[in-house]
Amino acid sequence: MLCDDLAQLLFPRVQNAPSEAMQASVRLVLQMLVQGIERGLGIEQAEVLPKSWDILCRSGLLREQSLIEFALARIAEEQISRRVNEGRPDKFGQIAAQMIDSKDAMLAQSARNLLVAESAIEWRTPENLTSQMPAELLHLLLWRVVAVFQSGSIGERRDYIKAGNLFLAAHDESRTLSAAAAKLAYFLPDEVRPGLNDPISAGLSLYVSGLAQEFRITHERILRFIDEGPVAPFLTLLRARGSDPKSALSILQYLRGDRGDDYRLALSLEQFESVNVDQARSTVLQWRLGAEATARAG
Amino acid sequence: MQNLPARLALPIKCVVDQEGRLIAADVAIRRLHASNGGRDGGVIAVPGLLDLANLCCQTGLRFERYVYAADKDHDIELWVEAEKKDRNVHLSIIGWQERGTAVLSASPFRTRAGQHVVRNAPQSMQISRSGVVLSASRALLENFGNEFVAYAFDEHFDLIDHPAGFEALLRAPGDIPERVRVRNRSTDVELTALVDLKKSDTEPVVGVHLVFLFPEALPTVGSGTNAEEKHANAGMGLGRHFANAVRQPLGRILANAETIGSELNGPILEQYSSYAKDIASAAKHLSELVGDLEDLDAIDRPEFKVAREPVELGDIARRVSGLLALKAADHQITLISPDEDIKCVVVGEFRRVLQIVLNLVGNAIRYSPGGTRIQIIINPTAATISVEDEGPGIPEEDRERVFTKFERLGRSGDGGSGLGLYISRKLARAMGGELSIETGSAGGARFTLNLPIA
Numbered sequence: 001m002l003c004d005d006l007a008q009l010l011f012p013r014v015q016n017a018p019s020e021a022m023q024a025s026v027r028l029v030l031q032m033l034v035q036g037i038e039r040g041l042g043i044e045q046a047e048v049l050p051k052s053w054d055i056l057c058r059s060g061l062l063r064e065q066s067l068i069e070f071a072l073a074r075i076a077e078e079q080i081s082r083r084v085n086e087g088r089p090d091k092f093g094q095i096a097a098q099m100i101d102s103k104d105a106m107l108a109q110s111a112r113n114l115l116v117a118e119s120a121i122e123w124r125t126p127e128n129l130t131s132q133m134p135a136e137l138l139h140l141l142l143w144r145v146v147a148v149f150q151s152g153s154i155g156e157r158r159d160y161i162k163a164g165n166l167f168l169a170a171h172d173e174s175r176t177l178s179a180a181a182a183k184l185a186y187f188l189p190d191e192v193r194p195g196l197n198d199p200i201s202a203g204l205s206l207y208v209s210g211l212a213q214e215f216r217i218t219h220e221r222i223l224r225f226i227d228e229g230p231v232a233p234f235l236t237l238l239r240a241r242g243s244d245p246k247s248a249l250s251i252l253q254y255l256r257g258d259r260g261d262d263y264r265l266a267l268s269l270e271q272f273e274s275v276n277v278d279q280a281r282s283t284v285l286q287w288r289l290g291a292e293a294t295a296r297a298g
Numbered sequence: 299m300q301n302l303p304a305r306l307a308l309p310i311k312c313v314v315d316q317e318g319r320l321i322a323a324d325v326a327i328r329r330l331h332a333s334n335g336g337r338d339g340g341v342i343a344v345p346g347l348l349d350l351a352n353l354c355c356q357t358g359l360r361f362e363r364y365v366y367a368a369d370k371d372h373d374i375e376l377w378v379e380a381e382k383k384d385r386n387v388h389l390s391i392i393g394w395q396e397r398g399t400a401v402l403s404a405s406p407f408r409t410r411a412g413q414h415v416v417r418n419a420p421q422s423m424q425i426s427r428s429g430v431v432l433s434a435s436r437a438l439l440e441n442f443g444n445e446f447v448a449y450a451f452d453e454h455f456d457l458i459d460h461p462a463g464f465e466a467l468l469r470a471p472g473d474i475p476e477r478v479r480v481r482n483r484s485t486d487v488e489l490t491a492l493v494d495l496k497k498s499d500t501e502p503v504v505g506v507h508l509v510f511l512f513p514e515a516l517p518t519v520g521s522g523t524n525a526e527e528k529h530a531n532a533g534m535g536l537g538r539h540f541a542n543a544v545r546q547p548l549g550r551i552l553a554n555a556e557t558i559g560s561e562l563n564g565p566i567l568e569q570y571s572s573y574a575k576d577i578a579s580a581a582k583h584l585s586e587l588v589g590d591l592e593d594l595d596a597i598d599r600p601e602f603k604v605a606r607e608p609v610e611l612g613d614i615a616r617r618v619s620g621l622l623a624l625k626a627a628d629h630q631i632t633l634i635s636p637d638e639d640i641k642c643v644v645v646g647e648f649r650r651v652l653q654i655v656l657n658l659v660g661n662a663i664r665y666s667p668g669g670t671r672i673q674i675i676i677n678p679t680a681a682t683i684s685v686e687d688e689g690p691g692i693p694e695e696d697r698e699r700v701f702t703k704f705e706r707l708g709r710s711g712d713g714g715s716g717l718g719l720y721i722s723r724k725l726a727r728a729m730g731g732e733l734s735i736e737t738g739s740a741g742g743a744r745f746t747l748n749l750p751i752a
Contacts, residue, residue: 183362230449249620269621
């Protein structure tokens, strides 16, 4: 049921509906988010599915673009992290590790928050996943879950609103991976900033934040550019940043792994050289304007 | 680091009421508000700050966000904390960085006739100088799927009045018409588009923007067009339509199998994971076969033509090495490319030469034992590029057979289709060259491609 909704919501008229595996993954992330919220509200979890799941699905309360995008980005993030971290005991970005000793207290705290958030997402528990939500998204989902319980349809009668307020008050957005990375990227000293161009020294989250701030595209969308579909959008971002083909190829192979078709990749790289930086920037600008227009249209 | 005007001291504060009105602010914010067209006591005119204030007001939560603002001739990047107190939102700017100009600035798009074309036209497409679709507007993607973005325009669309295709047209920019009629191959939908050449100071054409006319006439796929019947009537080759039709479902099979195999949704039985990887591997093989069949269909047509452009073989060798180095390392094979200073310019079509050399090196990796070396050798005098391996080699009596269709020399299950060398030789000959085989210095196979000298 939810799968049909997802397909409709994400790609209403497109020929390529998301794969069943992708829909199942999105569903799983949404279930974990709802479960994390229910646990935060003190609701006993005896079954595999969250108690409010059925009602949330049937009433269409999960049909929210921002929620789905958050879920898709987490899936992309996990896929990239798995590839990047394979066989790397020192998987954390060197920049954050370097900055925790900074004399600038805000820098040090941001670096610490980032390292803690990176450690937390290693453990994909419902609570950890919920703690990674942007505040407004948590606010949106939490009150929908609360509404289900408050209506008295399931569970015991309690003051769920009070529990919801307490839960929200305890949520600290600055400790989410994307917010911690964004803050560190913003306040990074000039001499360290070039490291943002290198995903190995920056670490995945900080690297993505650097791109997000440079091109004013959301962290979530950048993660999906890196992981999903053809390589061209990500190559366009790299070109817009001024990367040369050699470094673009090494970044591509590091973050996407060796899963592309060699010939297509070669063509994309050939293309990469023929597109000048201004053209690439102009293309990225169009994506952004398109996304902003969609957001405004609601 | 802050790039902050000397007179500004952080934090800079302001207060916004429930309606978004700026009711108190430090000088820097008041100045920014005014430069964005705001008036005293009016709604805060900096959109990012207004959005953040609204969000904070509606949720009652505390936020810390990155906000962009425009200030006359430059951009400002702010780090802002927002908190709701009583009924108002208190914004505190703890980071203020100025940038000279916008990172991404929109330059106006002009047609050759001089009139402006709306940059975000509802149905438009950007194509690179070499004929690859860089981006397409949402309406096109919704109607034709997103399979064509990042691929050559000519793979998915026909130019009705220019059968040689867009890539050929782009080689003679002066002959590019102001409008073209375009047919999407997978749907058979025909559209007319305005051609807007993108030029630079030094280049006659750096890309093309196609703006499709009569967007209201753009039909939804499957609504009233009998694509199969049209294909049959048009008498066009089977391969292209077949390839377009199966590539999408194959892509889905591959993506699903890879997702299941990687146990994204939690652990599964080892044998199922192994089955999923087998399915992914088979789908990848099938996908490559489809690509080969598509090429086969194209090169067997009488109208098949290749471009004649200068191609530097050293550049080709280094690109191929870069692309396949990881794959070779996976097989414990050392890939040796020619020295940087070796250059040899021949005449051919760049992407076809690349395709041939990728095929040769890919084959060598596939059939060479671990611990051996593969060398890419360039002979500038003879205008040749050779790929030499240290594998078992190919007996003399079989050497011509490997260039025939579907010939596998009795091999199976290695991911090959038996078409790569056939296609490669056909391409080499179409470019006025030859692809041949002999025994290498270490007893393995040595494939040599020669092309006309520039």
